């Protein structure tokens with residue numbers, strides 16, 4: 001990535017006390033929701049971090065962080081939370097240059113995480129059986145400036161299976177991961193990983209049993225609990241509110 005703004009770069013408009021606004025650097029004025037029109041054309045060729053005046057207020061225009069991107073996604077189906085998304089990526093062997101697949105694309109939150117971690121030399125194939133979700137995920141990935149790393153495919157992977165061969169990892173965030181286990185194994189390179197995400201114990205049990213039946217090794221199952229801490233002078237303690245449950249993670253490796 002160049003250290004100056006180019007046409008179409010994803011950018012975040014930040015200001016103290018306000019949530020970041022994620023948009024693209026364009027050579028012509030662009031509408032920003034219902035808030036008016038913003039002209040960023042003079043930023044082209046300049047370094048990120050410059051000051052932008054808009055609607056009488058001063059903002060900083062910076063490269064968007066993953067938190068900016070994930071916090072402002074266009075929402076469709078339930079997205080995977082950051083704590084689970086990054087661990088799923090870890091379990092699936094995401095690394096710079098890796099070739100991975102995921103199903104389903106949903107809102108594209110996990111796609112944005114995976115595409116960031118594999119870097120410009122990596123590749124993600126993202127499946128969904130619903131065209132409207134595939135479009136929503138595509139819009140979110142484009143908005144994040146990661147479209148060149150992701151290929152979206154309309155496919156019911158439970159009925160038709162995963163395509164491809166030689167993948168480094170596969171993430172399954174759909175209701176019936178066991179229905180995709182066999183074709184996932186066929187699509188993985190030796191040493192490749194599968195990681196699954198399901199909300200109920202029943203789904204987890206069936207998934208793990210199927211991974212074992214399909215001769216995956218190093219099979220693991222876990223849940224991650226995130227407990228926010230309220231920090232006050234002399235009164236630091238766990239927050240009263242926390243997200244009680246998100247989903248269970250499972251993983252396995254194709255060894256032979």
Ligand SMILES: C[S@@+](CC[C@H](N)C(=O)[O-])C[C@H]1O[C@@H](n2cnc3c(N)ncnc32)[C@H](O)[C@@H]1O
Pocket residue numbers: 077078079080103104105106107108109110111127128129130133155156157158159173174175176
């Ligand atoms: C919970 S969402 C995925 C959320 C996504 N990981 C994210 O972070 O935004 C589950 C998705 O799986 C898709 N799906 C369910 N069964 C599928 C199948 N058999 N083949 C392909 N996609 C499927 C659904 O259409 C839905 O978009």
